[in-house]
Amino acid sequence: MLQVTNIEKYxxxxxxxxxxxxxxxxxxxxxxxxAIMGASGSGxxxxxxxxxxxxxxxxxxxxxxxxxxSTLSSAKLARFRREKLGFVFQDFNLLDTLTIEENIGxxxxxxxxxxxxxxxxxxxxxxxxxxTDILPKFPYQVSGGQKQRAAxxxxxxxGQSLLLADEPxxxxxxxxxxxxxxxxTQMNQAMHATILMVTHDAYSASYASRILFLKDxxxxxxxxxxxxxxxxxxxxxxxxxxxxxxxxxxxx
Amino acid sequence: xxxxxxSLRNARRQTGDYLVYFVTVTITAALLYACNGLxxxxxxxxxxxMLRTLPLVIVLASIVVVCIIGWLVQYTTGFMFTKRSRxxxxxxxxxxxxxxxxxxxFLENLIVGTFAFTLGILLGNLVxxxxxxxxxxxxxxxxxFAFTFSCKATxxxxxxxxLIYLLAQLRxxxxxxxxKIYDLIYYxxxxxxxxxxxxxxxxxxFSASLVFGAIGxxxxxxxxxxxxxxxxxxxIVFLYGFFLSFSSGVPAWFDRHTAxxxxxxxxxxxxxxxxxxxxxxxxxxxxxxLFTAVLIxxxxxxLFGAIFESRRSAEACYDIFIGTDSPDQxxxxxxxxxxxxxxxxxxxxxxxxxxxxxxxxxYLEANTDYYPCYSYDTWMKFSDYAALxxxxxxxxxxxxxxxxxxxxxxxxxxxxxxxxQPITTDxxxxxxxxxxxxxxxxxxxxxxxxxxxxxxxxxxVAARPVSHxxxxxxxxxxxxxxxxxxxxxxxxxxxxxxxxxxxxxxxIYTAPQVREEYASWTAMTILPLYYLALVLTMTxxxxxxxQQLSETDRYRRQFLLLKKLGMDQREMNRALRLQFTIYYxxxxxxxxxxxxxxxxxxxxxxxxxxxxxxxxxxxxxCITLTxxxxxxxxxxxxxxxxxxxxxxxxx
Numbered sequence: 001m002l003q004v005t006n007i008e009k010y011x012x013x014x015x016x017x018x019x020x021x022x023x024x025x026x027x028x029x030x031x032x033x034x035a036i037m038g039a040s041g042s043g044x045x046x047x048x049x050x051x052x053x054x055x056x057x058x059x060x061x062x063x064x065x066x067x068x069x070s071t072l073s074s075a076k077l078a079r080f081r082r083e084k085l086g087f088v089f090q091d092f093n094l095l096d097t098l099t100i101e102e103n104i105g106x107x108x109x110x111x112x113x114x115x116x117x118x119x120x121x122x123x124x125x126x127x128x129x130x131x132t133d134i135l136p137k138f139p140y141q142v143s144g145g146q147k148q149r150a151a152x153x154x155x156x157x158x159g160q161s162l163l164l165a166d167e168p169x170x171x172x173x174x175x176x177x178x179x180x181x182x183x184x185t186q187m188n189q190a191m192h193a194t195i196l197m198v199t200h201d202a203y204s205a206s207y208a209s210r211i212l213f214l215k216d217x218x219x220x221x222x223x224x225x226x227x228x229x230x231x232x233x234x235x236x237x238x239x240x241x242x243x244x245x246x247x248x249x250x251x252x
Numbered sequence: 253x254x255x256x257x258x259s260l261r262n263a264r265r266q267t268g269d270y271l272v273y274f275v276t277v278t279i280t281a282a283l284l285y286a287c288n289g290l291x292x293x294x295x296x297x298x299x300x301x302m303l304r305t306l307p308l309v310i311v312l313a314s315i316v317v318v319c320i321i322g323w324l325v326q327y328t329t330g331f332m333f334t335k336r337s338r339x340x341x342x343x344x345x346x347x348x349x350x351x352x353x354x355x356x357x358f359l360e361n362l363i364v365g366t367f368a369f370t371l372g373i374l375l376g377n378l379v380x381x382x383x384x385x386x387x388x389x390x391x392x393x394x395x396x397f398a399f400t401f402s403c404k405a406t407x408x409x410x411x412x413x414x415l416i417y418l419l420a421q422l423r424x425x426x427x428x429x430x431x432k433i434y435d436l437i438y439y440x441x442x443x444x445x446x447x448x449x450x451x452x453x454x455x456x457x458f459s460a461s462l463v464f465g466a467i468g469x470x471x472x473x474x475x476x477x478x479x480x481x482x483x484x485x486x487x488i489v490f491l492y493g494f495f496l497s498f499s500s501g502v503p504a505w506f507d508r509h510t511a512x513x514x515x516x517x518x519x520x521x522x523x524x525x526x527x528x529x530x531x532x533x534x535x536x537x538x539x540x541x542l543f544t545a546v547l548i549x550x551x552x553x554x555l556f557g558a559i560f561e562s563r564r565s566a567e568a569c570y571d572i573f574i575g576t577d578s579p580d581q582x583x584x585x586x587x588x589x590x591x592x593x594x595x596x597x598x599x600x601x602x603x604x605x606x607x608x609x610x611x612x613x614x615y616l617e618a619n620t621d622y623y624p625c626y627s628y629d630t631w632m633k634f635s636d637y638a639a640l641x642x643x644x645x646x647x648x649x650x651x652x653x654x655x656x657x658x659x660x661x662x663x664x665x666x667x668x669x670x671x672x673q674p675i676t677t678d679x680x681x682x683x684x685x686x687x688x689x690x691x692x693x694x695x696x697x698x699x700x701x702x703x704x705x706x707x708x709x710x711x712x713v714a715a716r717p718v719s720h721x722x723x724x725x726x727x728x729x730x731x732x733x734x735x736x737x738x739x740x741x742x743x744x745x746x747x748x749x750x751x752x753x754x755x756x757x758x759x760i761y762t763a764p765q766v767r768e769e770y771a772s773w774t775a776m777t778i779l780p781l782y783y784l785a786l787v788l789t790m791t792x793x794x795x796x797x798x799q800q801l802s803e804t805d806r807y808r809r810q811f812l813l814l815k816k817l818g819m820d821q822r823e824m825n826r827a828l829r830l831q832f833t834i835y836y837x838x839x840x841x842x843x844x845x846x847x848x849x850x851x852x853x854x855x856x857x858x859x860x861x862x863x864x865x866x867x868x869x870x871x872x873x874c875i876t877l878t879x880x881x882x883x884x885x886x887x888x889x890x891x892x893x894x895x896x897x898x899x900x901x902x903x
Binding site: 052054074075078079080081082083085087093095096097098102105106107108109110111113115116118119154 | 510511512513514515516517519520523524526527810813814815816817818819820821822823
């Protein structure tokens with residue numbers, strides 16, 4: 001589904017060039033749930049921004065469903081984003097003037113879906129994510145966890161093939177985080193959603209099937225869960241993080 | 253850094269952040285100064301004795317302006333306070349006292365006000381020159397630039413400014429002094445209270461407001477004072493009800509029509525607007541009310557202008573016109589004075605005769621907006637008619653044997669043509685001939701017939717009883733005010749001038765006096781109406797713009813998210829443009845539904861002929877809207893450019 005080949009990203013010019021990503025390559029298969037981990041400044045958000053076409057790469061290639069996104073015009077990129085990608089942000093990014101239902105329906109509006117079918121599609125996805133009862137409410141009337149589930153619903157309602165999540169549990173308490181991660185797992189397993197999640201939280205990453213570790217802009221390690229128990233996987237992640245030399249706060 | 257330096261720096265920042273507000277206050281200062289300049293100008297006072305009441309009119313209009321601008325300053329100060337409350341809280345947190353912060357904010361606003369006042373006075377001199385040029389043109393006096401600086405006008409403007417600023421500042425000063433750090437720091441997070449919180453109630457009010465709007469407009473169309481007052485009250489109820497309930501009425505409609513909601517960019521646009529209206533319904537309604545007042549003021553001003561021009565052109569047709577109101581009154585003593593004192597180029601003394609019936613008069617009364625002044629159709633000798641035409645420089649006309657001519661005002665031509673019948677006099681029958689419509693002075697009493705006159709061969713008229721006697725003359729030099737007064741004294745000497753329509757009253761028109769009279773009326777009615785309309789438009793547009801620009805951050809976040817979600821750049825531009833257009837159109841549309849019918853009705857209520865037909869009222873409406881839109885557009889363009897630059901920076 002997603003093929004990232006030797007991508008590089010530089011910021012600045014002349015004598016002050018910062019290499020945010022350095023020859024990063026990996027492949028994501030359909031239906032995978034991948035976490036990208038790393039310390040602050042390791043380049044994980046830059047990588048997500050490049051994949052999500054919000055930013056461009058300095059070198060290398062990113063192909064999604066066989067399309068090289070670096071060759072697309074801005075209009076085609078916009079279309080690509082709304083049709084192929086779904087986003088979940090740390091701060092939810094729901095529009096406060098729209099109800100939850102409308103926030104989810106907005107993604108369908110942008111893809112010019114038949115207006116008559118929007119409500120039904122929103123209801124369907126909301127039912128799967130357990131947020132039907134909050135649909136008529138405004139974001140300020142619901143909890144952080146519910147907001148994030150609404151964001152997940154928006155990210156997949158239009159049939160997007162890849163869900164990109166940037167620290168989705170960053171603004172949630174532990175209970176809401178757990179709920180959200182279970183929902184994401186359910187989306188991945190029951191609805192076959194492909195998920196790429198950036199996180200510095202080992203607990204969140206333990207829900208993924210594969211973890212890519214970034215350090216100083218390079219792929220440092222890869223951890224595959226396989227058939228192991230999540231708690232075992234969690235401890236393995238902590239071990240890698242310790243090896244990575246990340247902040248203690250990142251590990252705990 | 254001292255408090256005053258900090259105030260100065262904040263004042264500079266405030267001027268930049270609220271440029272639109274600063275510009276409006278400066279222009280208002282300029283207008284106030286310019287109008288005050290007219291009050292204290294000896295040149296203006298000398299223009300006409302009729303301008304004696306001009307200062308009173310200007311002061312009254314200025315008081316209204318002070319109230320409106322006072323509201324603007326208070327609103328903007330309150331708005332700035334809300335936006336900067338966290339900053340004020342931080343000042344207190346680092347050790348300043350509440351009183352010092354209050355003084356800081358007060359000083360800052362005082363600096364901005366002083367700057368606006370100073371700039372306004374400088375600009376006001378230019379505006380004064382413009383007003384002076386307009387006034388001189390009205391009175392037919394050539395304009396020559398003469399720089400004047402009026403200390404009295406400056407002092408009066410200062411008094412107005414002190415009133416405007418002090419009242420607004422005292423309130424915010426009290427507010428800061430009484431607030432705690434926590435209140436200040438979290439003040440900007442407080443949601444503005446929606447006045448109507450219950451959705452069901454709002455829906456009912458939304459429907460009721462529309463009914464009130466329709467009833468109010470219908471009542472305004474009635475030509476009676478009680479209906480007008482009641483209609484105005486209904487319109488106020490409509491505007492406030494509409495804007496307070498819109499935010500629930502429209503979402504309720506969209507909830508019933510979900511397919512419409514998700515069509516195109518409807519969702520974004522209507523939700524953004526209803527969210528905005530949810531919190532600023534009262535402000536929106538007040539702005540709509542101001543716009544209604546603006547459109548009515550401008551339209552009425554234009555209409556007054558049309559009335560004055562119509563009357564002026566009719567009454568100033570001849571350089572001197574004297575009309576008695578009975579056959580017994582002649583113009584002998586007037587003529588004697590004129591011949592001795594006024595250099596006359598051409599003059600004609602003649603009579604108007606009573607026709608044997610009132611066929612045309614009755615027809616016009618029954619079928620048109622006609623007020624009959626005579627119970628008979630009025631006749632005129634062809635020789636007199638030819639002499640008048642020659643005097644006025646109109647092309648000569650011929651009268652075919654067996655015909656009579658008709659001379660009428662333009663708007664009665666078709667009606668007169670429809671009812672004109674052959675006339676039998678002295679055994680001969682005369683057919684209606686050509687109809688002429690040049691200006692001959694045919695207004696009401698003591699003129700060349702009311703709206704129309706039949707011109708017959710001299711011999712056919714000679715046997716008819718005289719209706720009244722007239723005298724018309726063209727002079728070599730304009731008739732002076734003294735000469736006009738002398739003619740009026742002759743009339744007074746006849747001792748028959750008691751109450752307006754008493755028998756024996758002589759109508760005297762001299763062209764310069766007529767021009768002076770209508771120039772004075774124009775100065776005293778149209779000028780204040782435009783003055784108010786301009787200030788009202790600027791105030792309302794400023795508040796809308798401040799509100800809109802204050803949302804820049806929220807809009808930026810919204811469009812950044814939409815960009816991430818894959819919204820096309822063209823669509824984003826379109827969405828912003830649409831949101832913007834609807835936001836600015838919203839308070840302007842309901843006033844159209846009120847003011848246009850009102851003005852059309854007013855057009856029908858004026859002197860007959862002033863706004864006859866389809867095009868004249870349409871013209872007035874179009875000019876009114878164009879004037880309004882031109883001023884409004886300046887603010888809209890300024891706001892849109894700023895918003896687009898900040899909200900869609902990647903464009």
